[in-house]
Amino acid sequence: MRLAIFLVWVVLLSGCGYAPASYYAKNVLGDSVSTEVVISMEDPQNTVIIKDAVDMAVITKFKTALVSKKLSKTHLKISIASVLFTPLRYDTNGYVITYRTTVVMRIDRIVGEKTSPYSTHGIYDFSIEPNAIISDQARFEAIRQGAQKGIDSFIAQVAAQGANSK
Incomplete structure (x- = not known):
């Protein structure tokens, strides 16, 4: 029974022209x-943290080759507009126990002489011990996760652009 439902689902998805976002983004x-x-x-x-997150996203999510600028068809120039840490939750004594990290980035997609600007941001929430400071490790991980979510947002923007151009 499960196999039949799965096969019907596959046939419906393939029949309706479904394609993942990475397909449109790669186009x-x-x-x-x-x-x-x-x-x-x-x-x-x-x-450095954001550079690593961007490179990982290009390889895994766009499913495309990461090459030098001279050999690339598309060049992505990313700049960090801001990295913010905002307290979200407090314990009963008034100590911050949850923070929100917001990473705001500007991404310029350069193809030949044409530049297309994108603005994106990623949000990541994390907890710390009451009356503690944010450790470097927790800070770096929060920024990496926020940057990764910002790249996911960029992928969605590019995929929507690719889907609309068909």
Whole structure:
């Protein structure tokens, strides 16, 4: 019975022309992409974290090759607009126990001489012990997760653009 339901589901999805977001995003970006993250002088450590998150997203989510700028069809230039840590929850003594990290990025998609700007942000919530400070490890992980979610938002924007151009 489960196999029959699964087969019906597969036939319906393939019959309606369903394609994943990465398919449409790859149509916009092409087969080869290069990335560049503009280093923030205020917080260069965050730049490295975001560069790694961007590169991982290009490889895993766009399903495309990461190449040098000279060999790429599309170049993504990412700059960090801001990284914010906002208290979300407090314990009964008034100590912060949950923070929200918001990573705001500007991404320029450059193809030849044409530049298309995108603005994106990613949000990540995390907990800490009461009356504790945010450790470097927790901070880096929060920024990495926020950047990853910002890249997911960028993928959705590019996929929508790719779907509308068909």
